[in-house]
Amino acid sequence: MSDQEIVRRESLGKLRELGIEPYPAASYPVDTYAADIRINYSPENHPMDDVTLAGRLMSVRVMGKASFAEIQDSSGRMQIYVNRDEICPGEDKTMYNDVFKKLLDIGDFIGVKGRVFLTQTGEVTVHVVSLTLLSKTIHPLPIVKVDADGNAHDAFTDPELRYRQRYVDLVVNPEVRQAFVQRSKMIQVMRDFMVSKGYLEVETPILQPIYGGALAKPFKTHHNTLDMTLYLRIANELYLKRLIVGGFDGVFEFAKNFRNEGMSRFHNPEFTAMELYVAYKDCFWMMDFYEEMIEEVAIALHGSTKFQVGDKEIDFKRPWKRFTMLEAIKEFTGVDITGMDEDQLRKAARELHVPIDETMGKGKLIDEIFGTHAEPKLIQPTFITDYPVEMSPLAKKHRDHEGLVERFEVVCNAKEIANAFTELNDPIDQRQRFEEQLALGKRGDTESMVLDEDFLRSLEYGMPPTAGIGVGIDRLAMIMTNSASIQDVIFFPQMRPEKKIAAE
């Protein structure tokens, strides 16, 4: 235990000796937030003579019998003025001299009641009439100080500590809270948008006997009573389509998916995807739908379709640029791969210095060329359409072009932020596609799909023509909040266990 922790435990005892409970049980009648005061207070037009607010004590400047301090609530900080003879009207000055000056620490939760005034320097301040300790902190909070020039001192910046102790990060770094508030708002706008169209928010299994709906490696677990292997879902696509079979016109789910793959600033083992399926629509309808929804998100968060992300300005104003995949490859490499067979593609990929291996089929080769040369250059939101059939086993064959499917992805800031198809509803074609995937699996591709007989049976009962889309919520949140790492938009990103705590 550090010195500071020992001192705080001692303070705790002294408070109890003075008859002050450091962890009182009663509700505290908060009626005002710091931001309310900052926004609404005006000495002439809107005096605030009786406010009660609560929060953490974040700084204290003692000057004899008068002190200035700051308390931080969920809306921000507010300066308070504490005068000895006002909080201690009688002879006993213990409350000020001992409790306030010595036994309170930065980080403690306190409640104050008082009147708002302007100091000589013009700062809005609460003149405290009574002060209540609400919860004592015994672990020192790292204090970020900002000097007169706006420079931060002692910022709490170590990424490991920030993610492991997110609660501390949230207390001392206000912009962190902001990113999460925006993330939540983004999801809310999307949800409202879809609900307003009449679509139903649903929940589907996370524990699945057969994983499907995406190309990825799953987490495996075991159910004891059933004595069977279950997989944590990698996607919810096949379940949502079963619901379309069942007669819903539109269903969506914000789903936690789990993929047992590498971690990076773009990948967390568990992540959130939103998938939406709408009956009697196709992927071209979905393009318009998505564009409109995301434009609305941008406006809700930034008041504009245009905002800064890293060193780029991104504009979500409709309409977005649309490329077929082959057009995009031609645009950024100068090579037209239209009509090439597998060997020709392999040769073209080598010439373009695209990393490839022998397990790759025609679809993966095209995808690699696109991923290496086109995707990194797509900063503004862009639709990429017409994917090869080999890499899209759940998408309907293109109505006009042999070998392609009706599919689009949206690429923005060099990352995919949506993936959509006109869904394959021909049960015989779907069975063949699964079988091709099985063949790829035998060839050594560890991410090929497995055959889901129950899903095929549902298609055999008949699924209406359907458009479906999947949206990477974390990726989209990174762009919308201008975050460089996925860990900045996930409260508790996955990390290795903390050695010290595990040992205790």
Added chain:
RNA sequence: GAUCUCGUAGCUCAGUUGGUUAGAGCAUUUGACUUUUAAUCAAAGGGUCAUGGGUUCGAAUCCCAUCGAGAUCACCA
């Protein structure tokens, strides 16, 4: 999984070519100041230099291994 970088006080960081007892600011404690402040002044306490081994008369510093983190790459959303 590969490569590179990093790990020093509660927090942010110095620490020279390997050389006395490892430093600073903030935070903490004590004292001063009894005041409408924007890091008030003074003093003090605080360290398994990530962990373990090695080289050396001597290691925070050089070498090896391990643990943890970050960046880039691979896989992927």
